Amino acid sequence: MTSLAPLVEVRDVHKRFPVGGGLFGRARAWVHAVDGVSLTIHQGETLGLVGESGCGKSTLGRLILRLLEPTAGEVLFDGRSLLALSARELRAMRREMQIVFQDPYGSLNPRMRVASIVGEGLAIHRLGTRRERRARVDELLALVGLPPDAADRYPHEFSGGQRQRIGIARALAVRPRFIVADEAVSALDVSIQAQILNLLHDLQRQLGLTLLFIAHDLRVVEHMSDRVAIMYLGRIVECGPREEIYRNPRHPYTRTLLSAVPVPDPRRRKQRMVLGGDLPSPVRPPPGCAFHPRCGHALDVCRRDIPPLETGRGGHAVACHVFPAERVSAADG
Amino acid sequence: MTAVPIAPAPASSLLEVRDLRTFFELESGVVRAVDGVSFALDRGRVLGLVGESGCGKTMTALSLMRLVPRPGRIVGGQVWLEGRDLLALPEREMRAVRGEGMAMIFQEPMTSLNPVFTVGSQIAEAIRLHRRVSRRAAWARAVELLDEVGMPDPVRRAREYPHRLSGGMCQRVMIAIAISCEPHVLIADEPTTALDVTIQAEILDLLRTLRERHGMALLLITHDLGVVAEQADEVAIMYAGRIVEHASVLEIFERPLHPYTQALLRSMPGVGSERRDRLETIPGQVPDLLRLPSGCHFRDRCPKAISRCAEEDPALEEKAARHTAACIRV
Numbered sequence: 001m002t003s004l005a006p007l008v009e010v011r012d013v014h015k016r017f018p019v020g021g022g023l024f025g026r027a028r029a030w031v032h033a034v035d036g037v038s039l040t041i042h043q044g045e046t047l048g049l050v051g052e053s054g055c056g057k058s059t060l061g062r063l064i065l066r067l068l069e070p071t072a073g074e075v076l077f078d079g080r081s082l083l084a085l086s087a088r089e090l091r092a093m094r095r096e097m098q099i100v101f102q103d104p105y106g107s108l109n110p111r112m113r114v115a116s117i118v119g120e121g122l123a124i125h126r127l128g129t130r131r132e133r134r135a136r137v138d139e140l141l142a143l144v145g146l147p148p149d150a151a152d153r154y155p156h157e158f159s160g161g162q163r164q165r166i167g168i169a170r171a172l173a174v175r176p177r178f179i180v181a182d183e184a185v186s187a188l189d190v191s192i193q194a195q196i197l198n199l200l201h202d203l204q205r206q207l208g209l210t211l212l213f214i215a216h217d218l219r220v221v222e223h224m225s226d227r228v229a230i231m232y233l234g235r236i237v238e239c240g241p242r243e244e245i246y247r248n249p250r251h252p253y254t255r256t257l258l259s260a261v262p263v264p265d266p267r268r269r270k271q272r273m274v275l276g277g278d279l280p281s282p283v284r285p286p287p288g289c290a291f292h293p294r295c296g297h298a299l300d301v302c303r304r305d306i307p308p309l310e311t312g313r314g315g316h317a318v319a320c321h322v323f324p325a326e327r328v329s330a331a332d333g
Numbered sequence: 334m335t336a337v338p339i340a341p342a343p344a345s346s347l348l349e350v351r352d353l354r355t356f357f358e359l360e361s362g363v364v365r366a367v368d369g370v371s372f373a374l375d376r377g378r379v380l381g382l383v384g385e386s387g388c389g390k391t392m393t394a395l396s397l398m399r400l401v402p403r404p405g406r407i408v409g410g411q412v413w414l415e416g417r418d419l420l421a422l423p424e425r426e427m428r429a430v431r432g433e434g435m436a437m438i439f440q441e442p443m444t445s446l447n448p449v450f451t452v453g454s455q456i457a458e459a460i461r462l463h464r465r466v467s468r469r470a471a472w473a474r475a476v477e478l479l480d481e482v483g484m485p486d487p488v489r490r491a492r493e494y495p496h497r498l499s500g501g502m503c504q505r506v507m508i509a510i511a512i513s514c515e516p517h518v519l520i521a522d523e524p525t526t527a528l529d530v531t532i533q534a535e536i537l538d539l540l541r542t543l544r545e546r547h548g549m550a551l552l553l554i555t556h557d558l559g560v561v562a563e564q565a566d567e568v569a570i571m572y573a574g575r576i577v578e579h580a581s582v583l584e585i586f587e588r589p590l591h592p593y594t595q596a597l598l599r600s601m602p603g604v605g606s607e608r609r610d611r612l613e614t615i616p617g618q619v620p621d622l623l624r625l626p627s628g629c630h631f632r633d634r635c636p637k638a639i640s641r642c643a644e645e646d647p648a649l650e651e652k653a654a655r656h657t658a659a660c661i662r663v
Contacts, residue, residue, distance in 0.1 A: 052529035159618045160386075189385035190556060191615035194600035198611050216529065219559070223602035223612070260534035262559030264601060266582040269563050 006076075007178055007210045008041040008064060013073030015059055019283060031282045033059040034070075035234035038309070041178075046204065046211040048225030048242070050218060050257070054282065056234040057214050061180045064212065065097050066090065077178070095125055098171035100164070102183035107167060108155040114141070114166055115151035121174040140169040144199060161192035168199065172207070180212045185220060197224060218261045222246055227315075230254045233282055233290040236309055240316035250316070250323040252295045289321065297322045346413075347550050348374040348397075348435075348518050353410035355389075355396045364622045366392040366405065368574035371649070374518065377544065379551040381565030381582070383558065383597075385619050389574040390554045394520045397552075398437055399427050415517065432463050436511035440523035442503035446495040452506045453479070453491025456513055463514045478509040483539055501532035505539070512543060519544070522554045537564060558601055562586060570594045573620050573630035576649055580656035590658040592635045629660070637662045 014036055020028030033056045041047045051057045062068040064075055066082045075082045077093060085093060098121075101107040108117055115137050122133045134151075141150050144165040155163055164184065171179055181200065185193040197220065204211055213224050221228060222242060229239040230253065238251040249255045263269075280286055280293060289307050292298040301321045311317040312325025355367035366389045374380050382390045395401050397412055399419065412419040414434050419427060431437075439445045447455060456475035460466065466474070472491070479487035482505040495503055504524060511519060521540065525533035537560065544551055553564055561568055561582065568585040570578040570593065578591040589595045599613040617634040626633045632642040641661060649659040 052531065161618065189619055190558070190597060191385060191600050192619065194602075194612035194614045197602070198614060201610060218530065219602045256531060260530045262533075262537075262557065262563045264559045264562045264586070264598070266562045266565075266586050 005043055005079075006040040007043045007078060008212070009074075009076040010037055010039045010060075010064060011074040011076070013037050013060070013063055013075060014071045015056075015063055015068060016071050029283045032234050032285065033282065034063060035285070036073075037231075037234075037236055039229055039236060039239065041210055041212060043177075043210055044204075044208055045226040046213050046224055048221035048228040049212060049214045049231060050216065050221050050228060051231035052216060052257075054233075055231040056282075057231050058182055060231070061099070061182050061212060061214050065094075065099060065180055067099070091125075095121075095174040096176050097178040097180070098174065098176040099180045099182060100167050100171050100184045102186050105155075105160070105163065105187075108163060110155055112154075113151065114146075114153055114155070114158075117155070117166060118151075118169045118173055121170065125174055127174065136173065137169075140173055143172065143203070144169045145195075159192075160188055161195055164188060164196050165199065168196075168203070172203065175207075176209070178210045178212070180214065182214045183216070184213075186215065186217065193220070200224070218257060230257065233280065233285055235290065235306075235319065236317075237291065237319045238317065239309065241314060244314055244316045248316070250318045250325065251291075251320045252297055252323065253291045289319075346373040347376045347415060348552075349411075349413040350393075350397065351411040351413070353393065353396055353412065354408045355392050355401055355405055356408050357405045359404065359623075362623045365574050366622065367396055370410075370571075370574075370576055372569055372576065372579060374550045374552060376517070376550055377548045378567065379544070379553055379565045381561035381568045382552060382554045382571060383556065383561055383568055384571035385556060387619055387622065388571040390571050391522055393571070394437060394522050394552065394554055397520065398431055398435060399424075400431075400437075429463065432459065432514040433516060435518040435520065436514070436516040437520040437522065438504070438507045438511045438524050440526050442507045442527070443495065443500060445507055446503055448495055451492050451494055452498065456491075456506065456509050459510045459513045474513070475509070478513055479506070482506075482509045482512075482543075483535070484509075499532075500528050501536060504528065504532075504536050508536075508539065508543070512547065512549075515547060516549065518550045518552065520552045520554070523556070524553075525560065526555070526557070533560075540564070558586075558598065570597070573622060573625055575630070575659065577631065577660070578656075578658045579649065580653075584653070584656050588653070588656070590652050590656065590663045591631075591660050592637050592662070593631050594658075596634075596636075 013034055015034040016030040016032050019031055037060055049057045059068065063070050118140055119133045119137045122128060122136060128136065137151055138148060141148060146162060146165050158166065185196050188196060203209060213221060215221050225242050227240060228242050228245040229236050232253050238245065238254045245254065249258055286293050288304045289302045292302040299322060307319045307321045309317050309319040310325050313328050316325055318325040351371050353367055353370045357364040357366055370393055372380065382393065384390045392401065396407050401407060407420060419430060453472060453475045456478055457471035460471040460474055476487045476491050479491055484490050484502065484505050525536050528536060540551065555561060565582045568580065568582050569576045570591065572593050578594045585594065589598055596613065596615045600615060602612060615634050620630060628643040628645055629647050632638040645661055647659040647661050649657045652658045652663050
């Protein structure tokens with residue numbers, strides 16, 4: 001991990017979506033999909049973003065790319081606020097940041113040849129001549145490990161893993177510095193998933209990419225990330241270096257998540273911590289700490305006050321009244 | 334030659350599958366989705382059937398239930414359940430077997446339930462299909478079952494429609510339907526794949542509790558080796574329509590013999606293990622069943638393949654005590 005300048009800074013970002021109330025009616029309620037998230041992604045690092053469905057992790061990824069407009073808050077890319085950019089400036093900035101989607105079937109236009117799919121970003125940003133663009137496409141296909149003749153074929157001719165390689169080549173075409181990988185390997189078989197994870201790893205090192213790796217699979221996130229952030233109901237509840245999160249988790253939700261992951265070792269069958277109840281509705285999140293109704297440690301204060309995300313020793317941040325971050329000792333400076 | 338059956342199972346075997354073959358005759362050729370699968374399952378035991386997409390694990394399950402979709406067809410083999418060959422039964426008798434002898438739950442609980450009926454009525458309907466009981470008694474039993482599968486507030490939940498329930502709750506309803514007639518074998522096809530990890534843990538715990546309470550045998554179909562390690566007594570690894578290795582769960586994880594099993598285990602990132610920068614991968618793609626290589630179907634992706642692998646169809650043979658593998662290199 002590098003401790004370079006932050007490339008992406010998210011400051012108290014909120015996003016709410018209206019629910020109910022028909023086509024022209026007024027919204028009857030709001031879903032707080034992202035409810036005050038702040039985080040930093042440093043140059044060259046991979047930040048893993050984990051949480052269960054509906055926790056807001058994909059929304060957060062899209063807010064960072066400004067594919068969605070935040071309701072409040074600020075996103076800085078390389079020190080500049082994305083929200084303050086003009087349409088033209090934003091378009092230029094878009095070259096710097098790309099996304100790889102989960103579904104390698106649904107995210108590629110079935111009527112376009114691979115060369116056009118991969119080269120589309122180049123054409124949109126008017127990069128190079130037609131011939132140069134085609135040369136770049138061939139280079140990209142080689143980079144992601146696809147045969148050269150792939151350029152003239154259609155997406156349906158490829159398997160899931162190969163399609164994900166096409167999606168990655170498309171994202172890399174405009175030479176971005178930052179990539180959001182949103183469940184990029186979730187739909188793939190184990191053996192193919194390993195190929196794509198290795199590819200992302202190699203590309204990151206080769207090209208100096210910064211990565212926001214969004215996934216629900218804790219094993220995959222541990223493998224890929226330098227730092228990890230855990231989301232629950234629109235908020236980050238814990239964030240820190242990978243070893244800290246996996247070896248020394250503090251938030252009860254993080255601990256429950258980790259204990260729920262089946263360990264591929266039959267000698268380590270364990271007693272799991274089982275959560276009671278379902279994820280509460282983000283339309284009416286519980287007061288105080290959103291996790292308190294499912295938490296075995298909840299105190300009165302948890303039902304009343306939202307715990308702030310506070311950073312402690314070793315850059316380990318926790319939002320919990322009962323298990324707060326360990327304090328920075330004098331020795332840590 | 335297809336894989337030979339394992340030695341005849343002991344008389345105590347609840348379910349015994351012998352040389353099961355299910356083919357799809359397509360214009361482009363014959364897809365041998367299940368190509369000579371044999372295994373036995375004893376009362377109260379859990380067999381994990383593991384493999385990647387398209388390896389035939391779901392088709393194996395559907396063949397046991399005789400629910401293979403067209404144009405698929407069971408072309409050979411036997412499925413012995415409590416002394417009867419299910420493949421030889423008339424459809425009417427088979428209908429009784431489904432539910433009472435053997436029941437199945439699926440990966441997508443949301444789409445397996447009928448959206449226009451309440452969950453209680455769907456459970457009650459399943460009961461009345463098999464048992465001559467009044468509507469009222471069936472409803473009461475449905476509420477009882479919802480309680481048994483851990484549904485909070487079962488009386489109220491019975492009157493809800495599936496869309497009002499989360500994925501985890503829908504899977505509980507599916508399990509309630511599956512156990513409503515107390516089957517001796519439960520087939521669970523990727524029962525937790527569509528669920529979040531905390532919900533997955535709850536459903537797996539529920540399956541274990543029910544199994545222990547009712548002495549059901551479980552055929553657990555999954556691609557997740559973590560789930561298998563936690564739940565299964567034995568594991569059968571499938572590749573391209575065949576079982577390539579079968580042993581106890583400890584043997585599979587600690588002494589995997591088949592190169593495919595070995596590669597599968599190494600390609601998986603593990604929690605708490607040392608971070609490896611690179612995962613081992615299996616080169617190539619999940620095979621196209623219409624274009625399988627001759628001899629061993631895995632040989633074009635296998636690091637240990639020799640020329641003889643192209644000529645010989647490896648049989649599933651005992652390579653160690655109670656540990657079979659289909660590989661001439663072992």
